[in-house]
Amino acid sequence: MALTQDPDRTLVDLPAGRLRGAVEGGLTVFRSVPYAAPPVGDLRWRPARPHPGWAGTRDATADGPSAPQLYTEGGDPVLGGHGSPPFDEDCLTLDIWTPGTDEARRPVLVWIHGGGFVSGSGSLPNYSGETFARDGDLVMVSINYRIGPLGYLYTGPEEGNASGAGNPWLSDQLAALRWIAAHIASFGGDPENITVAGQSGGALSTAALAGLPETQGLIKRVILQSPPFGLDLPGPDAYAERTAAFMELAGVKTVAELRELPWQALMGATAGLFAHTTRWGYWPTPFLPVVDGVTLTRHPVEALLHGAATGVDVMIGWTRDEANFGFALDPGYATADRERVTARIAETFGAEAAPEVYAAYERARPGARPADVLMDLITDELFRVPAVRLAEARAEAGRPVLAYQFDLPTPAYDGRLGAAHCLELPFVFANFDRWAHAPFLAGLDPAVRDGLADTMHRAWIAFARTGDPDHAEMPAWGPYETGTRTTMRFGSTVAAVGDLAGEARRLHGAVTRGPLR
Secondary structure, three states, X not given: OOOEOOHHHHEEEEOOEEEEOEEEOOEEEEEEXXXXXXXXXXXXXXXXXXXOOOOOEEEOOOOOOEOOOOOXXXXXXXXXXXXXXXXXXXXXXXXXXXXXXXXXXXXEEEEEOOOOOOOOOOOOHHHOXXXXXXXXXXXXXXXXXXXXXXXXXXXXXXXXEOOOOOOHHHHHHHHHHHHHHHHHHHHOEEEEEEEEEEEOHHHHHHHHHHOOHHHOOOOOEEEEEOOOOOOOOOOHHHHHHHHHHHHHHHOOOOHHHHHHOOHHHHHHHHHHHHHHHOOOOOOOOOOOOOOOOOOOOOOHHHHHHOOOOOOOEEEEEEEOEOOHHHHOOOXXXXXXXXXXHXXXXXXXXXXXXXXXXXXXXXXXXXXXXXXXXXXXXXXHHHHHHHHHHHHHHHHHOOOOOEEEEEOOOEOHHHHOOEOEOOOOHHHHHOOHHHHOOOHHHOOOOHHHHHHHHHHHHHHHHXXXXXXXXXOOOOOOOOOOOOOOOEEEEEOOOEEEEEOOOXXXXXXXXXXXXXXXX
């Protein structure tokens, strides 16, 4: 897209210095804006620090580096790839799309990308904020933060970190949110009307932010797309084995030595940690947030369950076939037999109940293969059931959420992916041109695709503006309340359905993995 420069629109003065953005398609866009100091050298694994500022005018017309991560040439077989972007530890930046750098005080939508805690970038074209800013008269902000070993490895107490504070990723996101609250008015935004949205790991991040005492009053509403709330998050002692394995893979014995390694060497060790931590029948997570007792005192969903963020509006949802994203195309699961899947079920429900649970999943999906039963189990354990339990708890507390299920299957890969994890993203952003590289969108009927995208995109805009997602092109949504359990189904048809996840909710009862036992 051609860039034009108009000093009346593209120059913004901040306490840290002057920025020059560019006009793109009628919007004013600022890219690679630093919100914290580069976390390099002694600041590796330290909490985010304020940026020292810059002299003169900083060019903000091009994306900077993304957080260091593993990258496979050609990208992911489901999501594809845009080609290898530049990576660097100096990555604590954000991008801003605004209809105008004026005093209009528009609602603000902050996006936190997912990626299994090891990949992704807020500056990917997929997450361009142009559609939200243009269609909703919003100020859209997308952030980069530390991921993989640089964001999630727990290094424990050491000199300069006597408390043993972990989770650099969370300190980055908190710093970004504070920066936005302090400065977004200069970009035409309203610091008192901020919605934070995230998908997958970004949704767990969003929940973590909303539950922090430091953010009370900063966040007006949150959108939680496919949060993996069923994950068990380790404490410091449980994380120690993972950290020791990583250090061995990196060829060092101390954190001080680890801090001296180039980030490329850390990525090499990350590949080994995948193999070390992967368990059959579980979503692979080499790195996880740590409940360190300092930055996170409990699982993010526990905070939301037990009174945190009571004044924050919540939208939460899942895709019907979340786990198909990670398992449907893996030949190691395609050949799974009933015995092995039943054994995996027994790890959650116990050996006595496992055969009947398997049969219940079979009844719910006629003709299901063992692999299908396994994927439905993982979807429920990790995503659907924990989300529903949060919805139930909020309803009982008189603060009901808005719940949804994305239900449109893709015909790609002979239909094996179904309505998989991540599939709702281009519908929410309504930017299929930015996803042309993504194989999982192949074969979708353009009329159905574009109609559903328009409906969802407008709902997300309406919620970010007012907290009410309803608009003229969609049935009335309604909150998830104990009596109705209203859940919006976004599929080839759009409808508000009562107790859409009822079978999963009843099957799991009081039994599930993670913090919602």
